[in-house]
Amino acid sequence: MARRRKRKSRRRQEGRRILENVPQFSIECGEDKPVTAARKFIHSEGILPPALLLVKRNEHTTDRYFWAEKGLFGAQYVEENHFLFPSLRLSDEVPESMVVTRAR
Structure with missing residues (x-):
């Protein structure tokens, strides 16, 4: 039997593209749970x-x-709900120097 392709959500793809522009930090959780390790790292590094x-x-x-x-x-x-986060809207905006205006 042929395998069906998984349908990719456009909204999620757009959210993934927006998240590519956000600073990333890689850490290891060690003995802590992943969320706890993330919270401790955020607090310690400010x-x-x-x-x-x-x-x-x-x-x-x-x-x-x-x-x-x-x-x-x-x-x-x-990724799926990127429109709910104001900080992502600011990073997604196109700079004014890139905007092309046409005279009529």
Whole structure:
């Protein structure tokens, strides 16, 4: 039997593209749970939102979290609902120097 292709959500693809422009930090969780390790790292390093944290759980698994003004979120949720996060709207805007205006 032929395998069916998984349908990719346009909204999620757009969210993933937006998250590519956000600063990323990679850490290992050690003895802590991944979320706890992410929170401790944010506190100790004084990271300002928005930021993406990649927390390595073991050699096979990496959890992704998004640090926003509202708190810490799973990156997949943010990809699907990027329009709910004002800090992502600011990083997604096109600079004025890139905007082309046409005279009539």
